[in-house]
Amino acid sequence: MTRRALVLVVAVMLGGCSLFKSRPEPVRRPVPVAVKPAVPGLQDPNGTPIERVPFRTGVSSATVEKMAKEHGCLGGQGAGLMTEAGPVEVYRMRCESGAMQGKVLTARCELRQCVKM
Template identity: 75%
Template sequence: MKHALLVAVSTAVLLSGCSLFRSTMPPAPVAVAAARPATPVLTDGHGAPIERVPFRTGVSSATVEKMAKAQGCTGGQGAGLMTEAGPVEVYRMRCEDGAMRGKVFTARCELRQCVKM
């Protein structure tokens, strides 16, 4: 009797498990992402495109950061090189803290002699 009960329960489990593989519901629709440009194009007030310059450090980055701190500009990534490396370089630092918060500190360095612009 136990054997018959075991066979009946096993058959019921196998039959109910088989119904899991037969789906009457249609598959869910797949959302298609809208195509976006790789990088958004920023424009100034006159509609001219604004070029984004990647952050790069230069030989005078630390010097410009010290100059900026003396002017009350601190925070952010630090002083980034805006021009090609060479005898004359221009550095830019975004001020996120201090007295110059929200402004930009720029300096020109010629042969490692830096002057605020």
């Protein structure tokens, strides 16, 4: 085999190796997160927007509602979970009638043992 033929065979073999390479992964870019605009009119005295938290029940909602009733707080919707579910949770209940009418009762529950805050 001549030198020229040998170079040609090596070039073909090296060129054929590119056929077996996998395709490059597409570039992954971060997805922008949509920020919910604050509801106009809900601001604290300093002008900071107030976020409304949706009502969620938790494992200790009934316990907090019973404790609220003992303190004279009766609410329509009941005790809502304000934090993520876990060993320590914070509940909030609006008092719509009773001795605490118009106030908010907040309770902290640790491993289902609740204390008024």
